[in-house]
Amino acid sequence: MASRRIVLVSFLVFWNFAVISILEAQNADISSERVSMDQVLLRAVDGTTTPGKMAVWPQSIYTLSGDSLDTVSLFTKYLMEYYGPAYMNSAPTQGVEFARTSNGRFRGLTLNDGVARLQADVSMMVRPGITNNDSTSDFFLLARPSFRMLGSFEKHFGYFLELSNGMRFKGESRRIAKADPTLARITRFVSEDTTFFDQYVGYIQYQSDWLRIRFGREALQYGFSPIDNFVHSIDAPLLDGLLIDIPYKSFRFTTTHSSANGTDTTGKAVPTKYIATHRIAFDPASWLSIGVNDMIVYWGRGLDLAYLNPLAFYTSAGLGTAERNANDNSLLAIDAAVRPMNGTMAYGSLVVDDLSFSTLGDTSAAGNNNKFAFQIGVTQSFGNGEAGLRSLASVEYVRMDPFAFSHRSINASYTNFDAPVGYDMQPNSDRIALQWRTWFKPQTFIRIDVDFTRHGENLLDSNGKIVMGEDPRFPGSGSMVAIGNVGGDILRGDADDLQGNRFLRGNVSYQQRIRVWFSAEWIPNVFTDVRLGYTNKNGGNSPLAFWYGSIEARIGY
Numbered sequence: 001m002a003s004r005r006i007v008l009v010s011f012l013v014f015w016n017f018a019v020i021s022i023l024e025a026q027n028a029d030i031s032s033e034r035v036s037m038d039q040v041l042l043r044a045v046d047g048t049t050t051p052g053k054m055a056v057w058p059q060s061i062y063t064l065s066g067d068s069l070d071t072v073s074l075f076t077k078y079l080m081e082y083y084g085p086a087y088m089n090s091a092p093t094q095g096v097e098f099a100r101t102s103n104g105r106f107r108g109l110t111l112n113d114g115v116a117r118l119q120a121d122v123s124m125m126v127r128p129g130i131t132n133n134d135s136t137s138d139f140f141l142l143a144r145p146s147f148r149m150l151g152s153f154e155k156h157f158g159y160f161l162e163l164s165n166g167m168r169f170k171g172e173s174r175r176i177a178k179a180d181p182t183l184a185r186i187t188r189f190v191s192e193d194t195t196f197f198d199q200y201v202g203y204i205q206y207q208s209d210w211l212r213i214r215f216g217r218e219a220l221q222y223g224f225s226p227i228d229n230f231v232h233s234i235d236a237p238l239l240d241g242l243l244i245d246i247p248y249k250s251f252r253f254t255t256t257h258s259s260a261n262g263t264d265t266t267g268k269a270v271p272t273k274y275i276a277t278h279r280i281a282f283d284p285a286s287w288l289s290i291g292v293n294d295m296i297v298y299w300g301r302g303l304d305l306a307y308l309n310p311l312a313f314y315t316s317a318g319l320g321t322a323e324r325n326a327n328d329n330s331l332l333a334i335d336a337a338v339r340p341m342n343g344t345m346a347y348g349s350l351v352v353d354d355l356s357f358s359t360l361g362d363t364s365a366a367g368n369n370n371k372f373a374f375q376i377g378v379t380q381s382f383g384n385g386e387a388g389l390r391s392l393a394s395v396e397y398v399r400m401d402p403f404a405f406s407h408r409s410i411n412a413s414y415t416n417f418d419a420p421v422g423y424d425m426q427p428n429s430d431r432i433a434l435q436w437r438t439w440f441k442p443q444t445f446i447r448i449d450v451d452f453t454r455h456g457e458n459l460l461d462s463n464g465k466i467v468m469g470e471d472p473r474f475p476g477s478g479s480m481v482a483i484g485n486v487g488g489d490i491l492r493g494d495a496d497d498l499q500g501n502r503f504l505r506g507n508v509s510y511q512q513r514i515r516v517w518f519s520a521e522w523i524p525n526v527f528t529d530v531r532l533g534y535t536n537k538n539g540g541n542s543p544l545a546f547w548y549g550s551i552e553a554r555i556g557y
Contacts, residue, residue, distance in 0.1 A: 026060065026061050026086070026150050026151065026152060026158035026159060026160040026203075026205055027058045027059065027060050027061065027158075027160065027203075027205065027214070027218065028058045028059050028060070028061065028064060028079075028083075029148070029150065029160070029162075029557075030057065030058045030219055030234070031162065031201055031219060032123075032148070032162075032557050033079075033082060033443070033557075034519075035075055035078055035079055035082070035442045035443055036058065036059055036064060036079055037057055037058065037059075037234075038075065038437075038439065038442070038445070039067075039073070039075035039076070039079070039442070040053055040054045040057075040059060041054050041226060041392070042075075042381060042390060042392065044224075044337075044339075044345065045339070045343060045344070045345045045379055045380075045381045045392065046342055046343060046381055046385070047286075047287070047339060047342035047343070050250075050283040050286050050287075050288075050289055051224055051283075051287075051288070051289040051337035051338075051339060051345060051347075052250075052252060052281055052282075052283040052289035052291075052337075054224065055222060055223060055224055055252070055281060055289060055291060055335075055337075056220075056221070056222060056245060056247075056252070056254050056279070057219075057220070057221040057234060058218070058219065058220075058221075060158070060205070060207050060212060061083060061086055061087060061088070061152070061158065062088060062155070062158075062207050064076075064079055064083070064087070065087045065088035065089055067079075072385070073385075074441065074442050075442045077442075078441075078442040078443055079442075080103065081103040081104055081105060081524075082105065083119070084102050084103045084105065084107065084110065084119065085102065085107075085110045085111070085112040085117055085118075085119050086117055086119050086150055086151060086152070088152075088155060090112055090117070091112070092112050092113060092114050093110055093111055093112045093113070095111070095113075096109065096110075096111045097109070097110045097111070104524050105524045105525055106524065106525050107119060107120075107121060108120050108121045108122055109121075111151075115153060115154060116151065116152075116153055117151040117152045117153075118149070118150075118151040119149070119150055119151055120147070120148065120149045120150075121147075121148050121556055121557050122145065122146070122147050122148075122556055123145070123146045123147075123148070123554060123555065123556025123557045124143070124144075124145050124146075124554070124555050124556060125142075125143065125144045125145075125146070125166075125552060125553070125554045126141075126142070126143050126552070126553050126554075127140075127141070127142045127143070127550050127551070127552040127553075128140070128141050128142075128550065128551065129141075129142075129171075129176075129179065129531075129548060129549055129550025129551070130548065130549055130550075131171070131172075131175040131176065131178065131179055131546070131547075131548045132546065132547050132548070133175070133544070133545065133546050134545035134546070138171055138172050138175050139170060139171060140168070140170055140171020140172075140175075140176050140550075141168075141169040141170040141171065142166055142167070142168055142169070142171075142176070143166065143167050143169065144164050144165065144166035144167070145164070145165060146162060146163065146164035146165075146556075147162065147163050147164075148160075148161070148162040148557060149161045149162075155208075156206050156207060156208060157204070157205075157206060158204070158205040158206075158207065159203070159204050159205070160201065160202060160203055160205075160216075160218070161200070161201070161202040162200060162201045162202065163198075163200050164198060164199050164200070165196060165197075165198040166196065166197045166198065166199075167195060167196055167197075168189070168194075168195050168196075168197070173189050173190055173194075174190060176189075177189065177190050178535075178546060178548065179531065179533060179548035179550060180531075180550075181235055181424065182235070183197070184419070186199060200217065201216075201217055201218055201219075201238065202216050202217055203215060203216025203217060203218050204216060210246060210247060210248045211244075211245070211246055212243070212244070212245040212246075212247075213242075213243070213244050213245075214242070214243040214245075215241070215242050215243075216240065217238050217239070217240045218238065219234050219235075219236075219238060220232045220234070220239070220243070220256070221233060221234040222254070222277070222279055222291070222293065222335075223291075223335055223347075223349060224289070224335060224336075224337040224345070224347035224349075225347060225349070225375065225377055225394070225396060226379055226392065226394045226435060226437075227377070227394055227396055227433050227435050227449070228398075228422075228423045228424055228425075228433075229335075229349070229375075229422060229423060230333055230335075230349050230351050230373060230375065230422040230423050231277060231279070231293050231295060231333055231335075231351075231421075231422055232256075232277065232421060232422060233420070233421065233422050233423060233424065235424065236416065236419065236420060236421050236422065236424075237261075237416040237417040237419050237421075238416075239256070239258035239259070239260060239275065239416055239421070240258055240259050241256055241257050241258025241259055242256065242257050242258070243255070243256045244256075244310060250282060250283040250284070251280075251281070251282055252279075252280075252281040252282075252291075253278075253279070253280055253281075253310075254277075254278070254279040254281075255276070255277065255278045255279070255310045256275075256276060256277045257274065257275075257276040257303075257307065257308060258274065258275050258276070259272075259273065259274055260273045260274060260275045260297075260415070260416040260417075260421075261273065261416055261417050262299075262411060262413065262415055262416070262417070262418055262491075263418060264410055264411055265410060265491075265492070270299050270300075270411040271299065271300055272299060272300060272301060272302060273297070273298075273299040273411065273412075274297070274298055274299070274303065274304070274307070275295070275296070275297050275414070275416070275421060276295070276296050276307045276308075276314065277293060277294070277295045277296075278293060278294050278295075278310070278312075278314070279291055279292070279293045280292050280293075287338060287339040287340070288336070288337070288338050288339075289336065289337045289338075290334070290335075290336045291334065291335045291336070292332075292333075292334050293332070293333040293334070293335070294313065294314045294315060294330070294331070294332050294333075295314065295330070295331040295332075295333070295414065296314035296317070296318060296328055296329065296330050296331075297328065297329040297330075297407065297412040297413070297414055298318075298324070298327065298328040298329075298412065299327065299409075299411045299412055300327065300411070301323075304324075306320065306324075314330045315330045315332065318330045326409065327409045327411075327412060328412060329353075329407035329409070329412035329413070329414065331351060331352065331353050331405070331414065332351070332352040332355075333349060333350065333351040333352070334349070334350050335347070335348065335349035335350075336348055336349075343380060343381045343382075344378065344379075344380050344381075345378070345379050346376075346377070346378045347375075347376075347377050347378070347379070347396075348374070348375060348376045348377070349374065349375040350372065350373070350374045350375075351372065351373040351374070351404065351405075352371075352372060353371035353372065353373070353401075353403070353404045353405060354369045354370060354371045355369070355370055356369035356370055362500075363500045363502065364499075364500045365473075365497055365498065365499050365500055367500060367501075368403070368496055368497050368500070368501050370401075371401045371402070371403055371404045371427075371501075372401050372404065373398075373399065373400040373401060373404045373405070373423075373427075374398070374399055375396060375397070375398045375399075375423070376396060376397055377394060377395060377396025377397070378394070378395060378396075379392060379393065379394040379395075380392070380393050380394075389438070389439070389440060390438070390439045391436070391437065391438045391439070392435075392436075392437045392438075393434075393435070393436050393437075394433075394434070394435045394436075395432075395433070395434045395435075396432075396433050397430070397431070397432055397433075398423060398425060398430060398431045398433065399429070399430040399431075399503075400423075400425060400426070400427045400428065400429050400430070401427065401428070401487070401501065401503060402427055402428040402456065402486060402487025402488070402496070402501035402502075402503065402505065403427055403428075403487035403493055403496045403501060404427040404428075404487075404490075405420065405422070405427060405490050406427060406487070406489070406490050406491065406492060406493030406496075407493040408493050408494055408496060408497075409493070410491070410492065410493055410494055412493075413490050413491050413493060414490070415490055415491065418491060420490060425453065426455055426488055426489060426490055427487050427488060427489070427490055428455065428456040428457075428486060428487045428488040428501075428503065428504060428505070428506065429453055429454060429455040429456070429488070430453070430454055430503075430504075431451050431452065431453040431454075432451065432452050433449065433450070433451040434449070434450045434451070435447065435448065435449050435450075436448045440520075443519075443520070443521040444519065444520040444521065445518075445519055445520075446516070446517070446518045446519075447516070447517045447518075447519075448514070448515070448516050448517075449513075449514070449515045449516075449517075450513070450514045450515075451512075451513050452510075452511070452512050452513075453510075453511040453513070454504060454508060454509070454510055454511075455488060455504075455508065455509045455511065455540065456486055456487070456488050456503070456504040456505050456506035456507070456508050457486075457488045457489075457506050457507045457508070457509055457540045457541050458484055458485050458486055458487075458488045458489055458492065458506055458507070458541075459483075459484030459485075459486065459506055459507055460484060460507075460541050461484075464541075466482045466484040466485050466492065467482070467483055467484030468480050468481065468482060468483065468484070469481065469483040469484075470483075471498070472498055472499065473498065481494075481495050481498060482494055482495040483495070483498060485498075486501070486505045486506035487501050487505075487506075488506050507539070507540055507541055508539055508540065509537050509538065509539040509540025509541075509543075510537065510538050510539055510540075511535065511536070511537040511538075511544075512535070512536050512537075513533070513534070513535045513536075514533065514534050515531070515532070515533040516530075516531070516532040516533070517529065517530070517531050518530040518531075525555060525556060525557070526553075526554075526555055527552075527553070527554040527555075528551065528552065528553055528554070529551070529552040529554070530549075530550070530551050530552075531548070531549070531550050531551075531552075532547075532548070532549045533547060533548050533549075534546070534547040535547070
């Protein structure tokens with residue numbers, strides 16, 4: 001009877017959080033731990049799984065529970081200890097347990113009666129640091145308490161909720177944001193320059209062996225690159241919406257439909273902006289994975305049933321009416337990964353923003369309907385299996401054509417909170433990026449990122465606005481257009497048809513950047529993260545020399 005009352009109370013609590021649904025286990029909490037992502041990445045490179053297994057992140061606890069039979073892997077062992085009672089095959093508890101230690105970790109609250117699983121924890125983060133722009137230094141201090149609740153009913157219904165509320169005690173918010181991209185995408189932290197800033201992740205989920213349905217907010221990534229990806233990036237601003245994922249043998253279908261936020265050129269909010277994606281992927285062989293994606297951005301109206309259709313082809317649906325054709329932004333992408341031998345994986349991705357076969361190769365304004373972005377890279381693992389010291393080296397080249405991911409209607413750029421949904425780079429740019437990772441233990445690693453970027457920036461006037469001038473297509477008309485827009489800003493897709501969009505046209509900048517991240521869990525529930533970074537940009541509209549350093553101490557999770 002007691003266990004029934006516990007289940008009933010839990011049910012009512014979750015109703016108040018608006019999470020009631022007949023929806024399997026929650027996903028791995030990659031906002032707090034990256035071990036689950038690192039494990040599947042190493043397995044894909046080493047040959048334990050197909051590359052396609054890592055192409056959609058995060059994984060579910062349901063999947064991780066199935067991996068728990070691997071008693072050799074230190075990654076698997078750590079994840080079993082980290083999630084504890086949330087695992088499908090975890091041992092039942094003696095009712096509700098408060099402030100107990102299980103699997104070597106302190107838990108705020110745990111419950112596993114064979115039907116309901118609940119784990120609730122609190123955490124506290126403190127981060128002091130310094131930023132320097134080559135002329136002045138600025139010390140900062142941040143603190144953030146947070147609460148997390150995760151669990152499941154039976155096998156198939158899962159839920160997750162994390163609430164955090166941070167406080168900036170010292171330091172300038174815009175400078176701090178340059179040292180932490182996640183803070184840069186919190187509107188209240190940057191735009192409103194508030195002392196307090198909050199963030200949440202929350203969703204409900206149903207999953208079986210071949211189906212996952214998730215509704216809510218969570219980080220998401222499509223692709224094979226360990227560095228960054230085009231369609232969905234794990235470091236992009238969080239989207240709220242629906243995800244359906246169907247992995248079946250060598251086939252996988254994934255679709256999302258999410259609400260997004262943005263501003264127009266006047267700074268006003270874009271009304272009802274939505275981003276939807278499809279991904280169909282195949283693993284023809286254990287060493288080869290191929291994925292085809294289509295994406296759509298639309299705004300200014302309610303949910304469009306044509307784009308809610310999981311089997312719709314967005315490009316065709318977008319041409320269905322004059323309004324969609326004029327205002328919506330459709331894109332196509334293909335990505336692939338091949339493992340020529342265990343320990344080595346090559347990957348690539350191509351995005352087609354606009355395509356006109358009749359003008360391919362045309363360098364005049366007539367060829368501006370062709371906008372592409374592509375990425376090629378290779379990653380190599382070092383070390384023997386998952387049980388010892390492991391390292392991973394990756395190098396890639398990325399190029400985005402002028403105006404790629406932007407749109408002439410401006411409001412339909414492929415962005416959320418004015419930041420890219422995919423690869424964190426502006427159009428009319430290219431980049432060589434290198435990354436080195438070493439895991440001393442699954443939860444203790446060092447990551448070094450080095451990149452060199454060329455960017456053709458838009459031409460600006462003395463007030464920092466895009467240069468305006470008479471439309472060159474209609475001399476003497478007096479019609480003023482953005483002649484300074486060379487396609488270097490993802491938020492400005494207007495005036496892309498004035499002249500040929502030559503790559504790197506505009507005010508070219510050259511940026512070198514290095515970032516170091518050391519993360520460790522010294523004892524259970526006690527974490528530290530040390531981050532160092534240096535950026536040097538020459539040329540362009542705003543030359544920059546900037547470095548930062550911070551050390552974060554976190555207790556809890």
